[in-house]
Amino acid sequence: MDANTPAALNRKLSAFVALSEAELGVLDRLQHRRRRFAAGHDLVQQGQAPKSVYLLTSGWVCSYKVQADGTRQIVDFQVAGDFLGLRSLLLRTSDHSFEPVVDSYAAEVSAGDLLAAFGEAPRLAIAMLWAASRDEAMVVEHLVGVGRRDADARMAHFLLELGSRLALVGLGDGDGYDCPLTQTHLADALGLTAIHVNRTLRRLRERGLMTFRDGRVQFEDRQGLVTLAGFDPAYLDQTGPLLA
Amino acid sequence: MDANTPAALNRKLSAFVALSEAELGVLDRLQHRRRRFAAGHDLVQQGQAPKSVYLLTSGWVCSYKVQADGTRQIVDFQVAGDFLGLRSLLLRTSDHSFEPVVDSYAAEVSAGDLLAAFGEAPRLAIAMLWAASRDEAMVVEHLVGVGRRDADARMAHFLLELGSRLALVGLGDGDGYDCPLTQTHLADALGLTAIHVNRTLRRLRERGLMTFRDGRVQFEDRQGLVTLAGFDPAYLDQTGPLLA
DNA sequence: CGTCGATTTGACTAAGATCAATTTAGGTGG
DNA sequence: CCACCTAAATTGATCTTAGTCAAATCGACG
Known part of the structure; x- marks a missing residue:
């Protein structure tokens, strides 16, 4: 593939x-x-x-x-x-x-x-x-999102995290990535309904932050998304362990 | 202590x-x-x-x-x-x-x-x-609760899980346990507001399922709570590991 | 007695769910 | 090539759960 x-x-x-x-x-x-x-x-x-x-x-x-x-x-x-x-x-x-x-x-x-x-x-x-x-840290961050972020911030945070993970293995870059998930997958991940996911993606698009169409996530205003989501990638820490 | x-x-x-x-x-x-x-x-x-x-x-x-x-x-x-x-x-x-x-x-x-x-x-x-x-399995179950259970089921599930954990170390039993958490703690754990936590506890009390007063969780109808919460303690597995 | 935090309750608002269609895009068989 | 089927996406209208704002009560403690 x-x-x-x-x-x-x-x-x-x-x-x-x-x-x-x-x-x-x-x-x-x-x-x-x-x-x-x-x-x-x-x-x-x-x-x-x-x-x-x-x-x-x-x-x-x-x-x-x-x-x-x-x-x-x-x-x-x-x-x-x-x-x-x-x-x-x-x-x-x-x-x-x-x-x-x-x-x-x-x-x-x-x-x-x-x-x-x-x-x-x-x-x-x-x-x-x-x-x-x-x-495990990602699951914790996921819990924080579902518990304490509204639909827009939750979606933005989720898609930004996914982008960072994919970039680490060479899939996609800071601008976006290919993503085969359906809106139903997003809904089941984010604790929303598929319908609300659709409206959330529309809002993000209309605000000029990002698009998700035809299996492609495209960041239009990455910094704006980061701010909206309160995305701090510290928990994805790539700087090495204490025990080494 | x-x-x-x-x-x-x-x-x-x-x-x-x-x-x-x-x-x-x-x-x-x-x-x-x-x-x-x-x-x-x-x-x-x-x-x-x-x-x-x-x-x-x-x-x-x-x-x-x-x-x-x-x-x-x-x-x-x-x-x-x-x-x-x-x-x-x-x-x-x-x-x-x-x-x-x-x-x-x-x-x-x-x-x-x-x-x-x-x-x-x-x-x-x-x-x-x-x-x-x-x-980690508990964090996952916590995520499931916050993402897919309504306030009543979420509260019931949370308090049941806590009861099982405490019973394992000899604190409390199947009927209830001492619990020093405030409603604000519960709210921050369950992704609710303290006010809604209060109303949720009231509903559970009025339905005759349980009480939480003066630092004591008391199960009045444990089976009813288990059903409401969909509580399946399999993830707390106490039957031993594969590698042993 | 007075203060502070926790709990409780009421009235109102809003985010997100539910119900109901419609549109779109791929795939399939004829 | 086209009619048909299905899953996914999209939109509108309405409803419900939980949040917000406001205030009263209660209890511990100095």
């Missing part, structure tokens, strides 16, 4: 710790067992206990929880370089489900292989822990 | 993996450097880079983020047996602040001591990772 994405994880972790050739080699070998996931077909059911982690190499996946009344909350989106199901390895019951938003490719890594790789390259473990912590 | 709370962490982890005498000893030795935190005085400022973790032995603390406009979102509450600032050890910038809700006591553990303890008792590391994963 995109030639440079197999290296997305390398690129992401390298932005954080300088990994040696040997460590990058271990990382590459982990990503041998490739699997394809077709858009719309769920990956893991809520309540199952998986024994593998997936490293997404290309595509988009969302992780979500559904409630008894059928409403769903999307917790996070995963793009190239992101992990799927890391937490589920530790908790006996997987606490949410995964839906590929578009056809996606991921490397399947067994818990055993992962532990072996950590033994071989301990700094890899640190780097992955950093990535996991960063993911 | 409460005689049995110093053992809260032991009790919590033991509910999950059977720890040996030796492992429990390592755990106890970690908790020697006690510190007191006075109610209302913040522990760590957003943006600082701490080099220690705290293990709360008694009291209540909340972790939160404040936004530029002054609104705040409480991400989680910590009670006896919970960690403070574990994630901040990995991300260079601490991504939120801590406020002791009441006078609290915590053991300060340096990153070095923690790593040493893991070397001595590797199963302790697994158990603590489990606890960290569980904390």
Whole structure:
């Protein structure tokens, strides 16, 4: 799908710790067992206990929880370089489900292989822990948005964060990025209805801040968006860990 | 404050993996450097880079983020047996602040001591990772509540979860528990206003489901609350990990 | 007794949800 | 190539939940 994405994880972790050739080699070998996931077909059911982690190499996946009344909350989106199901390895019951938003490719890594790789390259473990912590910080920021930002700021913040994440793995730049999400995905992520998402996007467009059309997010006034959203990317911290 | 709370962490982890005498000893030795935190005085400022973790032995603390406009979102509450600032050890910038809700006591553990303890008792590391994963699952569930539950269900779910957590460390039981939170705390946690929290508690009381008065949460109709909230404690999983 | 914070209640407003259509764009079969 | 089907996007009208503004009550504490 995109030639440079197999290296997305390398690129992401390298932005954080300088990994040696040997460590990058271990990382590459982990990503041998490739699997394809077709858009719309769920990956893991809520309540199952998986024994593998997936490293997404290309595509988009969302992780979500559904409630008894059928409403769903999307917790996070995963793009190239992101992990799927890391937490589920530790908790006996997987606490949410995964839906590929578009056809996606991921490397399947067994818990055993992962532990072996950590033994071989301990700094890899640190780097992955950093990535996991960063993911958790994003969930926290997501909670802040849903709890304390109005629809416009919430949308702006969400799309800015996504832009930063994608730029880190070489997809898109400061001006915008390609984004296959539907307004329903946005609604389920932001705790809004699809209808309100539509009106929110219209407002942002009419204010000259950004457009989202034909699968493309385009920032027209990035600074204006940042101000509206109160976006402070400190929580995406790319400057390295304390333990290194 | 409460005689049995110093053992809260032991009790919590033991509910999950059977720890040996030796492992429990390592755990106890970690908790020697006690510190007191006075109610209302913040522990760590957003943006600082701490080099220690705290293990709360008694009291209540909340972790939160404040936004530029002054609104705040409480991400989680910590009670006896919970960690403070574990994630901040990995991300260079601490991504939120801590406020002791009441006078609290915590053991300060340096990153070095923690790593040493893991070397001595590797199963302790697994158990603590489990606890960290569980904390993250709680944040996810919190996000689901704020995003997709109305005020009544959100409140009911929150108070039920808190009850389960407290029962695990021996504070309170299935009927209720002592809770020092103000309605403002609840509002900042649930993404509501304090006024609406007040009305929400009144509705729950009038429906005969529960009361919250004079620092005491009392379940009157636990099953009714569980149904209203759609509370499924699977994400609090106490049945053990895959890696053990 | 007076002050301050927390709780409680009422009246009103507003952000976002719900209900109901219509339009648009891809894909499919004939 | 075109009629048809479906999912997504768009818009209007109306309703509901929760927020805002204002004020009274209550309790702890100096």
